[in-house]
Amino acid sequence: MTESRPMSYSRAELTTMTMPHMANILGDLFGGQLMALVDQAAAVAAIRHAGGPAVTASIDRVDFRERIPIGSLVTCIAAVEFVGNTSMEIRVEVYAETVSTGERRHTHTAHAVFVAIDQHGRPRRVPRLVPGTEAEREAFERARAYREARDATRR
Numbered sequence: 001m002t003e004s005r006p007m008s009y010s011r012a013e014l015t016t017m018t019m020p021h022m023a024n025i026l027g028d029l030f031g032g033q034l035m036a037l038v039d040q041a042a043a044v045a046a047i048r049h050a051g052g053p054a055v056t057a058s059i060d061r062v063d064f065r066e067r068i069p070i071g072s073l074v075t076c077i078a079a080v081e082f083v084g085n086t087s088m089e090i091r092v093e094v095y096a097e098t099v100s101t102g103e104r105r106h107t108h109t110a111h112a113v114f115v116a117i118d119q120h121g122r123p124r125r126v127p128r129l130v131p132g133t134e135a136e137r138e139a140f141e142r143a144r145a146y147r148e149a150r151d152a153t154r155r
């Protein structure tokens, strides 16, 4: 197994065009559709870092800051920011872009935990995570504190 990977290695950026079948009754992006996009982006970052399959263990926070009108482009940027033995803490930032004006807004933030699994579906050890820049080191420490606070609540 690869011993360690830089944080930048697994960063994932997914852009989706929002379509009418993704709407809620108000004509904005349905929350469940947004969750699916967040989950997909997080999964790409997770399997890159793990170098193999990984499953969603939890999505423990999504802040819905504002509505996203159908027709907008939605970009999810996912980064593995901290790892345990087999689990990965992933932050997903969501941006909505109005194509006619080019305006791009940060609309949502989500935190997900993915667990790498082996061929029997059992948790599998992941490479160490190596932050490379000052911003990445800050993200690493923030994610570590977030994980500790969440685990204290879970216990």
Ligand SMILES: CC(C)(COP(=O)(O)OP(=O)(O)OC[C@H]1O[C@@H](n2cnc3c(N)ncnc32)[C@H](O)[C@@H]1OP(=O)(O)O)[C@@H](O)C(=O)NCCC(=O)NCCS
Residues within 6 Å of the ligand: 054, 055, 056, 057, 058, 083, 084, 085, 086, 087, 088, 113, 115, 117, 121, 122, 123
């Ligand atoms: C996620 C899963 C593999 C964990 O298996 P498990 O045998 O319960 O694992 P463990 O209790 O040994 O925990 C393994 C790791 O996952 C973490 N973990 C497990 N459940 C978690 C949760 N709900 N939230 C956060 N972390 C979790 C543990 O803290 C541990 O982390 P570490 O190894 O980095 O210290 C298992 O519960 C599973 O397969 N769930 C279904 C996943 C799924 O179907 N997802 C949707 C489709 S992708």
